[in-house]
Amino acid sequence: MIADMILGIESAEALLHTCAVRADSSPIVAVIKEVGAKLFASETAVRVGNGAIQVLGDQGYSRHFVVERLFRDARGVTLQVNTSGLLRQDIAKAALGL
Secondary structure: OHHHHHHHHHHHHHHHHHHHHOOOOOHHHHHHHHHHHHHHHHHHHHHHHHHHHHHHHHHHHOOOOHHHHHHHHHHHHHHHOOOHHHHHHHHHHHHHOO
């Protein structure tokens, strides 16, 4: 579980780096990369936070550990900024040129 969490974080960082490198490319590619990076990073943050809470057991859910707050913040980002479904729609529209 911890190895999967590490790989998820590293994958999200790599995707964000690719997005930054290709920011000056064509607008369609830039939008797909930008929205895709946000979607993947936010969902990875939720998965990693959830995994960290599971590793710590019932103590991970208490407010005495920073993991609880990080998970709550990560989950809030997926709800407040754009839902994952809307981000997926944005990626599809950009890919189709709509």
